[in-house]
Amino acid sequence: GAVVSQHPSWVICKSGTSVKIECRSLDFQATTMFWYRQFPKQSLMLMATSNEGSKATYEQGVEKDKFLINHASLTLSTLTVTSAHPEDSSFYICSAVNRDRGRGGYTFGSGTRLTVV
């Protein structure tokens, strides 16, 4: 079945540094990937849509200069949290769209727990 690998699964960084999170589709090509953020006891909030070879589309209220998204290939999208601050601490999840699987084709990564100290 479709597998999406997300790395790292957790990271602790100092305030002011940058952190990169990778999302890879292992056995299918994903022209579209999504990045979500989940706060404790809340739903998944879509941050941006990442399209291979083009600029990401950010949701309203998401700072594109802070959350840099790169989708350089059909199997890899990266999210870089720049100049991280404690309020950026959250659970970040990516999702890749596998069109061959129809409506069940949104495969999620295992998530990254970011803690900024």
Place this chain on the structure above:
Amino acid sequence: DQQVKQNSPSLSVQEGRISILNCDYTNSMFDYFLWYKKYPAEGPTFLISISSIKDKNEDGRFTVFLNKSAKHLSLHIVPSQPGDSAVYFCAAGGQYYGNKLVFGAGTILRVKS
């Protein structure tokens, strides 16, 4: 503006009984709906979906019912097992939204043995 609502934050069910998780939506432009299961510190896993042209879809112990006139869908799990204990998210999508999914807030299901 919550377009997808899961009004029950939690549900507790005895093992072997039926679990019914509910979801309401406000936008008639949604044309398909999905249910995901999520464990803590993990990504959601797909359970079952339904297109707006159907009113029922069944897959093993999981059945999703869609009532378009009421803008309501439900996930039935029969029989419930302790391993079903997780957070269940309802999600909706549609051509209007491109590929994007809109998620509900989730319902914590606890199946007691």
